[in-house]
Amino acid sequence: METILETDKLTKRFGQFEAVSNLNLRVRKGSICAFLGQNGAGKSTTLRMLLGMMRPSEGAAYILGLRIDDEADSVHIRQRVAFVAEDKHLYDYMTVQQILRFTKSFFPRWKDGLENELLQRFELPLDRKIRKLSKGMRTKLALLLAFARGSEFFILDEPTEGLDPVATEMVLQAVVSLAVDGATIFFSSHQIAEVEQIADHVLMIHNGKLVLDSPLDRIKDEYRQVQAVINRPVQEHDFKLDGVERVYVDGSTVSLIVSHNVDAVMDRAHELNAISVEVAPLTLKEIFLETVKARL
């Protein structure tokens, strides 16, 4: 499948601190790709590099085949990519109508129909100054300004932050509609439930490094928690197998987080004379927490 975003050892340093380290990402065309990570993991730095706001210290990245660190290419990227930043600050001296008119002028493929539909759905007052909008209203306006651009690729940093559950649902539906129409979505979120609801691929970074890159279905199918009761002393290295992400030993009980290769792990437990072996699926939230914990 065609790749819309590709990074090659993308690195960003601030002095001695490496905020993003040798990042190799791939986002396939037409996918809804979630970009997960703790606060400070390097998500926003990565997104800002992709949009030409920061220069990479090393490595390269391409969006729609265009180089992010070339000024002319970067303008073409921003012509075809819609970005919603985490903080969603807009020009507060403009009215809703003024910022719509202003933004629209840069995008020849602006979708007037979608603009009107979202204006109604989000109940945004055209003549109100942005400084007088609530945080939720500003978030909705920022999303409208991105969605109506007619872009092929949407980069959304915490798109539903500050929204109530009803508005969140509306936004998620709008995101899915964009994908149905052929757009590619790359979004970061701390709301794991939202990720599970709409994403088809998950990328996770921790301390600037990619720690998970997998389709969501595969994660759900393959990530398992294996719990074994073994009537003899067990060490962590007894389960040093491909696919074992984390091992907790508590007396005779061994708890394992397994990303794949569950059968081999169960075989090893039986080899160690396990009294009982139980396998349970993991939620994405548990997988996220375990992946992060494993690297602390």
Place this chain on the structure above:
Amino acid sequence: MLFYKAWVESRSRFIFGAVALTALSVLFVRLHPILIPQWQVALQDPHAIKPQWLPLGVSDYRFYVWHFLFDFRLQNLWVLFAIVLSFGGLLREDANGTAVYSLSLPVTRNRWMISRVLIAFLETSLLSCVPALVVPIASVSVGQSYPIGQGFAHGLLMAGVGSVFVGLAALLSLVLRGEYTPLVVTVATLAVPYLVLQEWARRVSWARKIDIAHVMAGPWLLTWGSVPWLAITGVCLLTMLSLGLAARQGRRLEF
């Protein structure tokens, strides 16, 4: 639309500047009938301290207007507003959080800067025309007349030479981070030396050669032949250099 944004951002400062320059122009015109009798008395008093310009100030209304407005207070106020109107840009937007939105639009950083600087040039040029329109009208109320052409000539000279303040303020706007601190620092960096030099040049004649206020004022009767072309060329080069450095600095910034 970039011009529209730059205008919406700065229009309240521009309107405030226009009102301030109008008020100052009217004030000095209305002071004329009050000051002239006092100066006439001073001229006849052998013990009074009389500045060199006083006889001409009493006898020629055009000199009076030039001396108090284009060579002094009005010019000072115009310089202040030139700096204030040139203040802004992506670093200020970064301080109030909107830079990311601006930078997500398909616009080069040079275009952002150029649109803002061109609006600042336009606004400062329009401000320089305020006295040219206000003084001839206000003069009628004190029984005087002032040629509108002379007002425009002085105004445009002030704006042309004063464009260096726009260029330097644009450069400093891309060097200093923050929302209002850069404005204070820019005013201190540009306006204070300008005022000190202007005051110094009033007492030391050779200092006039490096006094930009003197060049901005020009001769009191400005004719095509008396326009300081060499100084204007020098100042334009300095403005272009400032803008070139600002463009380079703008490309290097990270947000």
